[in-house]
Amino acid sequence: MCEAMDSLPFPKPLFCVFALSLSSLADQASAATETIISPPVEIIGITALPGTGLNKEQIPTAVQTANSKDMEKSGALNISDFFNRYLGSVHVNDVQGNPFMNDVNYRGYTASPLLGTPQGLSVYLDGVRLNQPFGDVVMWDLIPKSAISSVTLMSGSNPLFGLNTLGGALSLQTKDGLHDAGTSLELGAGSYARRNVSIKHGGANERGLDWYFTANNYQEDGWRDASPSRLRQFFGKLGWHDSKSELKLGYAWASSEMTGNGSQEQQLLDNRYSSVFTLPDVTKNRASFVNLEARTNLGDTFQLFGNAYYRNTHTATTNGDLNEEALGESLYYTGQTADKNWLLAHGYNPVIESSNSRTSSAFSFPSLRCIAQAGTNTEPNEKCTGIITNTSTRQQNYGLSAQLSSLIRAPGYGNQMVFGAAYDASRTSFNQASQFGYLNPDRSITAVNAYADGTQNSENAFDQRVNLDGQTRTWSLFGSDTLTLADAWHLTLSARYNNTSLKNTDRLYPYNNATTKGAQRGSLDGDHVFRRFNPAVGVSYVANPALNIYAFYSESSRAPTSIELGCADPDFGCRLPNSMAGDPALKQVISKTWEAGLRGKLPGKMVWNAGVFRGVNEDDILFVANSAATGYFKNFGQTSRQGFEAGIANSQDNFSYGLNYTWLKASYQSADILGSQNNSQANASANISVKPGDLIPLIPRQIFKAHANYEFNAQTSASIEVLGVGKSFVRGNENNAHAPDGLTNFGSGNMPGYAVVNLSASYRPNPQWKFSVNISNLSDQRYYTAGQLGPYAITANGGYSNTDTKGTTFYTPSAPRMIWLGVRYSFGAKAKE
Numbered sequence: 001m002c003e004a005m006d007s008l009p010f011p012k013p014l015f016c017v018f019a020l021s022l023s024s025l026a027d028q029a030s031a032a033t034e035t036i037i038s039p040p041v042e043i044i045g046i047t048a049l050p051g052t053g054l055n056k057e058q059i060p061t062a063v064q065t066a067n068s069k070d071m072e073k074s075g076a077l078n079i080s081d082f083f084n085r086y087l088g089s090v091h092v093n094d095v096q097g098n099p100f101m102n103d104v105n106y107r108g109y110t111a112s113p114l115l116g117t118p119q120g121l122s123v124y125l126d127g128v129r130l131n132q133p134f135g136d137v138v139m140w141d142l143i144p145k146s147a148i149s150s151v152t153l154m155s156g157s158n159p160l161f162g163l164n165t166l167g168g169a170l171s172l173q174t175k176d177g178l179h180d181a182g183t184s185l186e187l188g189a190g191s192y193a194r195r196n197v198s199i200k201h202g203g204a205n206e207r208g209l210d211w212y213f214t215a216n217n218y219q220e221d222g223w224r225d226a227s228p229s230r231l232r233q234f235f236g237k238l239g240w241h242d243s244k245s246e247l248k249l250g251y252a253w254a255s256s257e258m259t260g261n262g263s264q265e266q267q268l269l270d271n272r273y274s275s276v277f278t279l280p281d282v283t284k285n286r287a288s289f290v291n292l293e294a295r296t297n298l299g300d301t302f303q304l305f306g307n308a309y310y311r312n313t314h315t316a317t318t319n320g321d322l323n324e325e326a327l328g329e330s331l332y333y334t335g336q337t338a339d340k341n342w343l344l345a346h347g348y349n350p351v352i353e354s355s356n357s358r359t360s361s362a363f364s365f366p367s368l369r370c371i372a373q374a375g376t377n378t379e380p381n382e383k384c385t386g387i388i389t390n391t392s393t394r395q396q397n398y399g400l401s402a403q404l405s406s407l408i409r410a411p412g413y414g415n416q417m418v419f420g421a422a423y424d425a426s427r428t429s430f431n432q433a434s435q436f437g438y439l440n441p442d443r444s445i446t447a448v449n450a451y452a453d454g455t456q457n458s459e460n461a462f463d464q465r466v467n468l469d470g471q472t473r474t475w476s477l478f479g480s481d482t483l484t485l486a487d488a489w490h491l492t493l494s495a496r497y498n499n500t501s502l503k504n505t506d507r508l509y510p511y512n513n514a515t516t517k518g519a520q521r522g523s524l525d526g527d528h529v530f531r532r533f534n535p536a537v538g539v540s541y542v543a544n545p546a547l548n549i550y551a552f553y554s555e556s557s558r559a560p561t562s563i564e565l566g567c568a569d570p571d572f573g574c575r576l577p578n579s580m581a582g583d584p585a586l587k588q589v590i591s592k593t594w595e596a597g598l599r600g601k602l603p604g605k606m607v608w609n610a611g612v613f614r615g616v617n618e619d620d621i622l623f624v625a626n627s628a629a630t631g632y633f634k635n636f637g638q639t640s641r642q643g644f645e646a647g648i649a650n651s652q653d654n655f656s657y658g659l660n661y662t663w664l665k666a667s668y669q670s671a672d673i674l675g676s677q678n679n680s681q682a683n684a685s686a687n688i689s690v691k692p693g694d695l696i697p698l699i700p701r702q703i704f705k706a707h708a709n710y711e712f713n714a715q716t717s718a719s720i721e722v723l724g725v726g727k728s729f730v731r732g733n734e735n736n737a738h739a740p741d742g743l744t745n746f747g748s749g750n751m752p753g754y755a756v757v758n759l760s761a762s763y764r765p766n767p768q769w770k771f772s773v774n775i776s777n778l779s780d781q782r783y784y785t786a787g788q789l790g791p792y793a794i795t796a797n798g799g800y801s802n803t804d805t806k807g808t809t810f811y812t813p814s815a816p817r818m819i820w821l822g823v824r825y826s827f828g829a830k831a832k833e
Contacts, residue, residue: 058416058482058490060538060552062155062597062611062645064088068175071145073709073719075760075774075820079148079172080104080140085721085758087153088647088660088705093698095786096260097812098229100141101283103786106153107613108641108666108699109167111138115563118621120166120591126174126250128291128309129162133397133426133472135563136164139313142254142287146198146214147235149175157556157591157615159496159534160478162422165556166591167615167641174250176239177202177210183828190774190820193221203828210239223815224274227259245296252289257282263788263810266747267796273782273813277794278320278386278443287313298404305420306402315393320445322793323387323436325460328804331383333368342372364799367438367446374436374450379458384436385800386445387452389464397426403478414484423475428562432466439800467507468524470562474500488543494536500559502528530559530588544600551596560586564621564633587619587635597645606650614642616669637670639696654711659704666699668692668734676732678789678807680745688735695729695736698786700753702726718761725785726753730809732789740809746792747809754783754814768827774820784811 056063064087076082080102084092093103095114103112109120111131119136122129130138152171154161161169180202188196196218204210213236221228237250260283261276268275291309298304332353333339343350353366370384403420434452437445450456454463478496485491506524536554543549565586597611619635642665649658669692677686695701704724711717729736729750738749757779762772792806 057542057548058484058492058540059154060490060492060540060550061158061554061595062609062613064151064153066151068149068180071148073717073760074707074721075719075758075772075776076145077776077820078140079143079145082145083151083153083170085723086705086707087151089643089645089662089664089703090153091700091703091725091785093786094812094814095262096258096281096283097224097227097262098258098260099815100229100231100256100258101260102140103698104138104140105699106168107155107615107643107662108664108696109615111170113137113139113141116623118623119164119558120617121168121170122161122163122165123170123172124161125172125252126248126291126293127307127401128289128311128399129424131164132313132395133561134393134395134428134430134470135561136558139285139287139315141231141256141258142233142252142285142313143172144214144216144233144235144252144254146200146216147174147233147252149173149179155613156552156593156595157534157536157554158494159536159554159556160418160480160494161556162476162478162496163474163498163500163556164558166558166589166617167593174235174237175202175212175214176237176248177204177212178239178241180212181828182826184824184826186822186824188820188822191818192223193219194818194820195219201828208241210241212237222259223818224261224813225276226279227261227276229256229258231256231258246294248291248293250289250291250293252287254285254287256285258285263786263790263812265790265792265794266809266811268794268798269811269813271796271798273816276443277810278322278439278445280318280320280444282318284316285313286315287311301408302404302406304402304404306400308398308400310398311396313393313395315391315395317389317391319389320437321387321389322439322791323381323385324791324793324804325462326382326385327791327793327802329382329802331366331369331385331802333366333372336369336372338376338378339369339372342375343368346375364795365439365441366800370436370438371448374448377450377456379456379460380436380448380450381452381456381458381461384448384450385439386437387434388437388445388447389432389434391430391432391466393431394429395426396428397424399424412486414482414487416482416484417480419479421475421477424473426470426472428468428470428472430466430468430470430562432464434464441798465508466524468562469505469507471503471505472500472562474498474559488541490540490542492536492538492540494538494554495534496556497533498531498557498559500530502526502530502559502562502565504528504562504565526565528560528565530557532557532588532590546600546602548599549597550599552593554593556591556593558589558591558621560588560621560633586621586633589620590618592616592618604650604652606648608646608648610644610646612642612644614640616640622674636668636672639667640669641666641699655709657706657708659706661705662703664699664701664703666696668694668696674734676734676789678745678791679732679735679738679749680740680807681735681737688737690734694734697729697731697733697788698751700726700728702753715764716762719759721758722755723758724753724755727751730787730789730811738789744806746807747789749789749809751784751787751811754781756781756783768825770822770824770826772822772824774822776818776820777814777816780817781814782816783814785814786812 071082083090090106101113103110111121115135123138150173154169183201186198198216200214202212216233218231232255234253239248261281264277289311293307295305350368373383374380401422405418408415435447436450437447452464454461476498480494482492504524504526509523534555538552540550593615595613599609601607617639620639622636644663647660668690671691673687676688679688707721709719733749758776760774764770788810790810792808795801
């Protein structure tokens with residue numbers, strides 16, 4: 001294992017000592033989590049609905065938990081930032097370049113807000129699945145960190161969590177007035193005009209009523225060019241309970257306008273780290289969510305749980321991008337007759353765009369031919385260097401879930417049984433339109449009167465319009481039974497049956513009136529049904545409080561989504577996350593996971609764990625490029641994620657600390673041909689060969705996390721965090737063989753490993769006031785968490801290169817040093833942190 005550690009930017013012996021010292025341990029003890037071995041009275045939910053679970057010692061998988069105190073101490077900006085800092089085997093890819101739009105990865109499986117990203121984690125809030133029906137995306141900016149009471153991360157393809165649980169499931173529970181009473185006001189301000197104001201209030205009365213609400217207003221100018229963001233969030237919950245039953249009604253509303261200017265060419269980043277490639281790139285989200293939860297005891301051994309929810313989400317995006325179809329074309333106005341006549345007739349005084357000016361960043365961006373070609377609607381698709389795409393996605397989804405659990409206990413014997421059913425339905429409307437334009441020296445795009453609707457008098461005209469309705473319905477039956485013998489052996493059998501039907505309706509090209517393949521794409525109409533029975537079996541043995549041994553095998557599945565089924569034709573590629581084309585049927589992804597591990601609690605408050613895992617995806621869905629600008633979804637034979645995890649955490653008096661280490665190998669297990677035009681090994685058809693064992697891009701081989709907290713006295717405390725991530729390959733380098741020559745190919749095709757240190761401290765002069773300071777990226781490291789191969793369209797001095805024969809590496813730069821100051825005033829009952 002030590003030989004595999006060379007890529008991590010820490011001294012190799014440090015990791016060898018750490019790994020070897022824990023080699024008798026195993027899976028994830030998060031530095032900020034509760035103990036893995038819990039008292040028999042502590043339960044956590046193991047299904048999509050809370051409150052029906054098992055003691056942690058009975059669960060035959062790796063489990064990590066954290067609470068609101070852990071989030072408070074971490075100083076994390078948002079919920080995904082907290083996962084990245086504290087949960088073992090978790091890292092983020094900041095593909096968009098916005099802290100609220102991270103891809104969250106666990107063991108190489110992803111929960112992302114970006115359409116087109118293969119999703120592999122399910123995320124639940126108070127028992128409701130947060131993965132959106134259109135693309136299974138997770139919008140992290142819509143989850144208020146101040147409303148979260150606890151986080152549970154379950155490993156593996158546990159079928160109880162339903163669709164999309166290929167590698168794990170995140171269950172978030174919100175606060176309530178019973179446990180989070182009091183009122184607090186908080187103000188925060190920091191680098192690059194970050195500022196936030198929030199309020200929290202909770203309470204309860206003797207009639208069994210309780211209430212809680214929180215509201216946040218966050219803004220920042222952003223540290224990169226033209227990258228402001230604004231986020232407003234509200235969450236409220238009203239509850240009632242008596243000795244037998246409980247009702248909770250929750251409501252969440254969020255509105256965000258997030259700028260994510262994405263990746264930049266590596267030479268241009270070297271010139272100016274805060275620069276952007278093209279702009280704008282803005283995502284606006286509006287969401288409202290209502291959830292009713294109910295629980296009642298039916299005698300001494302049975303409990304009935306249920307919930308009903310409704311969610312309404314609207315997402316609008318505006319993306320200014322390079323029009324790669326124009327690379328290598330005749331873009332400059334040199335007095336062409338047709339162009340000249342149109343320009344003169346419409347009030348322009350055309351000036352020859354001399355080739356001598358093309359080496360200057362200020363004058364090498366052509367525009368006149370684009371304007372003229374748009375006016376005559378001939379070839380703006382080839383003569384305009386930019387394209388602006390607007391999308392609108394409206395989603396409504398609702399569902400019902402119910403489950404019955406029973407718990408029978410006797411000396412040396414116990415049986416926990418759960419049986420339930422769920423129904424989820426959604427209606428999605430997706431619209432898109434793209435307008436041609438030309439790039440300016442500041443990388444903005446000026447639109448012209450021409451649209452990507454396929455009407456141009458050009459053999460290469462393309463249609464990026466989409467008007468698609470998607471309807472999805474999923475019903476499922478699930479159950480689990482855990483048999484406990486001698487209070488030491490716990491055998492768990494689980495299963496879930498899913499039935500998903502998906503109907504796509506194409507409002508532009510209905511099936512009975514669709515054009516044939518040729519100038520236009522085929523219809524997106526389609527009816528699809530996916531069914532599967534997924535089993536799981538696990539065993540846990542509690543030898544003593546210091547040693548708990550477990551092993552688990554599980555299967556789960558993910559049905560293709562509307563966007564994947566609508567972009568599955570290799571003859572008609574999509575410009576994701578945007579346009580779509582006809583839909584040859586895709587198979588659902590099947591994930592099979594094996595894992596085993598050790599965990600325990602040592603004298604005092606020290607907990608440890610270590611383990612191994614291997615997950616194999618069959619018919620994995622990948623996005624494959626078929627040109628410089630387009631691609632399509634396809635089923636890939638097999639991929640795997642396997643590795644080793646270890647962790648240790650301790651808390652003594654006024655000092656606590658934790659360590660986590662993960663060695664991870666995510667690889668292709670089948671040979672295939674993938675598109676990658678800018679890979680140095682691409683053939684004449686712009687394809688590369690992937691062989692078994694090649695590593696999947698953007699997934700590092702190693703992750704190391706450490707944190708420590710010291711309370712100097714009752715008023716003052718300080719924390720330090722260290723995050724180390726090993727190197728990985730960028731997208732487009734799936735064959736791991738890209739070799740730049742400095743002539744036609746630039747950039748290494750991989751992302752170097754990095755290490756980041758974060759500091760935080762707080763001071764309480766009295767119970768009402770709290771002052772805090774947080775410093776992220778203390779040493780001001782320049783590092784990347786996302787990258788891809790792309791066209792060399794902009795020269796090192798910032799000019800437009802207009803070549804389609806050169807490729808380069810793009811990276812999304814991570815934020816520099818950030819300082820955040822906060823002040824909070826609490827009154828009434830003591831607010832829970």
